Amino acid sequence: MYDLSAIRKDFPLLEEYIYLDNAATTQTPVPAVEAMKEYFYKYAANHGRGAHRLARMTTDKYEDARETVASFLNADVSGTVFTRNATESINMVAYGLQWQAGDHVIVSIVEHHSNLLPWLRLRNQGVDVTVIPANEEGIIEPQQIDLAITDRTRLVSVNHVTNVFGSVQDIGKIIRLSHKNNCMVLIDASQSAGHMPLNMKHLGADFLATPGHKGLLGPQGTGILLLKDTETLMPIYLGGGMVNSVSIENYQIEASPARFEAGTPNIPGVIGLGRSVEYVKDVGVENIEKHEKKLAKKAASMLSDIPKVNVYGPENRAGVVPFNIHGMNPHDVAIILDQTRKICVRSGYHCAMPSLQRMGLKGTVRASFALYNTIEEVEALAETVSDIAALIAE
Ligand SMILES: Cc1ncc(COP(=O)(O)O)c(C=O)c1O
Incomplete structure (x- = not known):
């Protein structure tokens, strides 16, 4: 049974407000806030960088959150990368792929700016970008993708659900069609993750981007990038935590996911996200x-x-x-x-x-x-x- 009154007790702010801005960001449930509180009060330290017990505990909890998220979305743990938000996830793909002049990208007219501007900017590098239409209801007809594909098309990047109309795209069909034409696919799942079943392996998408702070109920400042093949992308940020050897002449980058998470990550946020994903799974x-x-x-x-x-x-x-x-x-x-x-x-x-x-x-x-x-x-x-x-x- 769907126990709405029990759920609402976990979101105290709802006692005072009618909160209907969930496509922008959702409220975070008490157990996830408690998990973050526990991090700050009981074991706060940096991730992956210390031999002492607090650093080990922090690392374990952070990696537990990764396993929870990967299992919930049926993705490989090694291809589950934590980011700041969906925008960062999409930009990591746009700037992590190696482009040649004349390469072609397809997006749709019903994308959030986050899944539009990174591709439009690639035009500066000689990449051709086609923006395909959608119908009045915000639905992308897969046939439009078929029509736009050329032998230079490398990537199709579309939303799963539009943030403007709530239209649900036939992403299964879009992915099959694109793969048949040897194009990679990025799914912007910002409005679907946590709102409807999503299975990375069944879908077979090359990249899937989502915030942690919408349907997954995590705190703001969390996002996820799922990768089918972790070798396709180059990391766009370099620095601490993502290399295993460095000399002035050379450096050796870690395997995924570490290679995509340079610097100190949003540790409390990710721990909160792991707990909120468990919450979504339980409901x-x-x-x-x-x-x-x-x-x-x-x-x-x-x-x-x-x-x-x-x-x-x-x-x-x-x-x-x-x-x-x-x-x-x-x-x-x-x-x-x-x-x-x-x-x-x-x-x-x-x-x-x-x-x-x-x-x-x-x-x-x-x-x-x-x-x-x-x-x-x-x-x-x-x-x-x-x-x-x-x-x-x-
Ligand atoms: C469809 C869609 N894509 C991308 C984004 C950007 O998400 P974020 O703010 O987490 O980067 C949003 C946010 O509203 C969205 O609705």
Whole structure:
């Protein structure tokens, strides 16, 4: 059984706020906060660098978190790299691959800026970039990828779920199609990891990027890059912790994942993330997916029934519901929702300007759901939006 009231006890902030900005970042459950507290109070030290017991304990806990994350996403431990966020994970691929002038990359128009700008900048190195369209609902038709692929295409980089519309891409098909044409694939799983089942080995993606601080419920400052083949990428940061021998003439880089984690990592964050991933696993990602989809469906349906309100995105959506009140600036709507009912939503372009501009939109209000949200919160949102829309009509 999905025990929502027990889950909500682990997120104290929800007693005071209606938090519907989960696509930006989620709340972190008490057990993960406790795990970080335990690190600071009982064994804080640096990772992998000391013979003393605190350093060994820190290293063990950090590596335990890696095993937890790898097992949850069914990835190889050696190909599970901790980063600061999804943006860093994607940039590590963009700048870790060795490009030749004339190489070709395919992305879509419905990407977050983090999965767009690193590729657009590669154009400075002579890399060709094709931005394929998506339909009105934010769905990428795999056929568009087929049409765009050339014999110079090296990589297709697309989202699994759009942060703007909640559209779910057919990534299985996209990966098969790309591999058939000898192209590597990066999946931006920022809006899917922890929200729906995700299995790196079954998918066969070459790279998968996700933050730790969204559906995986970890703290901010955590991210993950999964690699199918750890030899494909060069590390973009060099320094301590990622070499096993150094002389002035030469240096020998460690194997993955150490080679991709130069410098002192976010140790407390990763330990918190490991614990929050266990939390997601205990609740059950299939249960979470079902719950969030139910909330999103209800929200989309209640909001569309309100005169002067437009809801965007597909009917069968993940937990993201963008909308506008006709004639109102989305930021004003967000401010009123907060000031009247402490409802926290996102407003604006959601770091995906081209995705909204192609529809002539200057922004939306976005409600996005997590495992702890309730139908009552959806109703409170719809009631308040209805009140705001009625004011405009007067
Ligand atoms: C689809 C998508 N990609 C990438 C990102 C960037 O994530 P981060 O802020 O962890 O770098 C986000 C964040 O909202 C996102 O929704």
